[in-house]
Amino acid sequence: KVMGEGHAYPMISYKPLQVSSAFKLYAKSQGLDFEISNEITSQIKEYEKALKNAEDDMKDSIDLYTFVDKKYKSYIDESKKYRGIINSKSQAPCGYLIYDGDIKREVGLIRCKSEATKKEVITTVIDGMVAENYKFVKNDLLKVDIWLTINNIFKEAGVKTPTVPEMTKLIENDKKTWDVYSSGYTLGINQCESSFGVQCCKKYKPQNMMELTSLVAALRPGFKTQLNNFLNRLPYTTGVTELDNLLKDSFHYMMYQESIMTYLGWLGIEQTETYAIIKKISKKKFKEKELAELKAKLLKGWVKNVGSENGFEKTWEIIEAASKYSFNASHALSYGFDSVYGAYCKAHYPYEFYAVMMQHYSDKGDKDKVSAYKKEMFEYAKIRVGSYKFGLDNRKFSIDKNNGCINPSLSSIKNFSTAIANTLYELGKGSYSNLSDLFVCLKTNGIADSRIKDLINIDYFSDYGDIKYLLNYFDVFMKFYKNKKYLSQFKKDKAFEFGIDFDVLRKHCGSETVKTFMRIDSKAIIDELAGNFDGKVSLKEKLLSRYEVLGYMDIVDKKYAGYCFVEDLNVDYSPKVKLYALANGNTIPVKISKKIFKQNPVKRGDIVKVTNQHKEPKKKKIDGQWQKIDEQEWWVTEYQIC
Numbered sequence: 001k002v003m004g005e006g007h008a009y010p011m012i013s014y015k016p017l018q019v020s021s022a023f024k025l026y027a028k029s030q031g032l033d034f035e036i037s038n039e040i041t042s043q044i045k046e047y048e049k050a051l052k053n054a055e056d057d058m059k060d061s062i063d064l065y066t067f068v069d070k071k072y073k074s075y076i077d078e079s080k081k082y083r084g085i086i087n088s089k090s091q092a093p094c095g096y097l098i099y100d101g102d103i104k105r106e107v108g109l110i111r112c113k114s115e116a117t118k119k120e121v122i123t124t125v126i127d128g129m130v131a132e133n134y135k136f137v138k139n140d141l142l143k144v145d146i147w148l149t150i151n152n153i154f155k156e157a158g159v160k161t162p163t164v165p166e167m168t169k170l171i172e173n174d175k176k177t178w179d180v181y182s183s184g185y186t187l188g189i190n191q192c193e194s195s196f197g198v199q200c201c202k203k204y205k206p207q208n209m210m211e212l213t214s215l216v217a218a219l220r221p222g223f224k225t226q227l228n229n230f231l232n233r234l235p236y237t238t239g240v241t242e243l244d245n246l247l248k249d250s251f252h253y254m255m256y257q258e259s260i261m262t263y264l265g266w267l268g269i270e271q272t273e274t275y276a277i278i279k280k281i282s283k284k285k286f287k288e289k290e291l292a293e294l295k296a297k298l299l300k301g302w303v304k305n306v307g308s309e310n311g312f313e314k315t316w317e318i319i320e321a322a323s324k325y326s327f328n329a330s331h332a333l334s335y336g337f338d339s340v341y342g343a344y345c346k347a348h349y350p351y352e353f354y355a356v357m358m359q360h361y362s363d364k365g366d367k368d369k370v371s372a373y374k375k376e377m378f379e380y381a382k383i384r385v386g387s388y389k390f391g392l393d394n395r396k397f398s399i400d401k402n403n404g405c406i407n408p409s410l411s412s413i414k415n416f417s418t419a420i421a422n423t424l425y426e427l428g429k430g431s432y433s434n435l436s437d438l439f440v441c442l443k444t445n446g447i448a449d450s451r452i453k454d455l456i457n458i459d460y461f462s463d464y465g466d467i468k469y470l471l472n473y474f475d476v477f478m479k480f481y482k483n484k485k486y487l488s489q490f491k492k493d494k495a496f497e498f499g500i501d502f503d504v505l506r507k508h509c510g511s512e513t514v515k516t517f518m519r520i521d522s523k524a525i526i527d528e529l530a531g532n533f534d535g536k537v538s539l540k541e542k543l544l545s546r547y548e549v550l551g552y553m554d555i556v557d558k559k560y561a562g563y564c565f566v567e568d569l570n571v572d573y574s575p576k577v578k579l580y581a582l583a584n585g586n587t588i589p590v591k592i593s594k595k596i597f598k599q600n601p602v603k604r605g606d607i608v609k610v611t612n613q614h615k616e617p618k619k620k621k622i623d624g625q626w627q628k629i630d631e632q633e634w635w636v637t638e639y640q641i642c
Helices: 019-030 034-053 056-061 070-082 128-133 145-157 164-171 175-183 195-204 209-218 221-231 241-246 257-266 271-282 288-306 312-322 329-348 350-364 367-381 418-427 435-444 449-457 467-480 492-498 502-507 522-531 539-550 594-599
Strands: 008-016 086-098 109-113 120-124 137-140 398-400 405-407 509-512 516-520 563-570 576-581 587-591 607-622 625-641
Touching (some): 008 109, 008 128, 019 034, 034 070, 086 109, 086 128, 128 137, 145 329, 164 175, 164 329, 175 195, 175 329, 195 209, 209 221, 241 257, 257 271, 257 288, 257 312, 288 312, 329 350, 350 405, 435 522, 449 539, 467 522, 467 539, 492 502, 492 516, 502 509, 502 516, 502 522, 539 563, 539 607
Parallel strands (some): 008 120, 587 625
Antiparallel strands (some): 008 086, 086 137, 109 120, 398 405, 509 516, 563 607, 576 587
């Protein structure tokens, strides 16, 4: 509007090959053995999954070789030469070029696809790095999801979003908010969602904003060497009282960039130079000689202030570590408020919190995240997942406090789109004289066979009968309903193949030839064949089918006390098993000794009755030795497979 047309365009983003794609190209080029290539690729996928789930500031601390077997290191190293090769392009997620000249003529434009909408868009041919190097003006339009969801939660609760000063008063000594961190139920809580963040929250148990801000800063990779001491709230000193006093706001640690700047200034560095030094170390721009000169200068200042070299080396090591990535205090405080707003919402408005978060991730198409919220909301707040039922409104997540549940959205299930959910809602308003009419209506309106079976398996059509009966009925229906119409004739060899009684077909046909039943009444045949079926779905079948479709378990009934559904297991070492307790809905990770497991092996989808279990301290390898630590874990010693 200000400058006229042609002076502002979205920028391009070049997509280079990453670890996985680079390795695949390397493996193909070298004719690497298929089995070895597949094994390495699957291990890389685990690494990439960990990266995806980690918070942005923790990604640098995740090591590829934690996931990839060291015997494959040479292959990975060889494939590094392929990384960085650009093999695709798209619109940059938030960057726009602003230029007073004619961008089309002086810079250049190209057609790209938008990552968000998948639509084609015209972008500049230069990316953000080129713009920065050549001093073009790049304008970033950033969308912060955490504040979108926080505002929506307060809106859903009918409460105005508090200002930061108002929130500061609300959370002061508010046990419910701070218990969110100590409980470990930190899904949706900024900075604390990863398994690493959960462990740190449960151990440190922040109780106020100062402690939470410190925890946010302590989770950065640069603080790794001092983290355990901090989380265990052990006394810490630099060894120099004067320096400790200068660092009192960070519990004597050098955890913020300001702390390091204070340290450098205390040793004689001009305050205006301190931040530049931090950045130069972190970006490895110091040459070896320059770094040695800086260290010598700091040592000279240390000796001047302390009187000896004692203790200097320890602080220098901290400077080198912290330079990898550390927050300044105001940044850590801002992140802390992002976090505590979420914790306050979860503690005081749990229904609204979970409904908004599940809808948010459902809209994004992140089904795994939705499943995780459904599981956590019962464990944390005893909020149940409501019903998927034909005739109910399952187009979005809706709160039902009277029944202690949040009714789910069909679009949160894998392979179910918003369009399918909307269609089913409209069809649910109608009435159907029998199942055949219902199935005809579903298929006529574009609901695929596989989706209909998924709906049957989650008891969506419970008003029409048992799951097993409905699956059998649909199977029979599909034999006599083809290309959106009922069959008028049926081949005898097909009837023989399907095991269909010829007498039933004769009863409902106008005539027959040697090979074919003619002028058949398909609807009557379907009803009679399906009516002869009296099988019932077992509990195990029901649990397994729901788990396969939904991706989580949601059946809770006190009459199943002691009975558990085996969600997952890992038998690489002492078998680890994830058990879903049918009586209360909790998912409990347990261990079983190799000897007991070998005598009575379980598999995913089994139902077991646990008759004996106990807690033991966890063991962790420290300096090459297995040692007991403070945390405890469940061991199951007796169980029966049902």
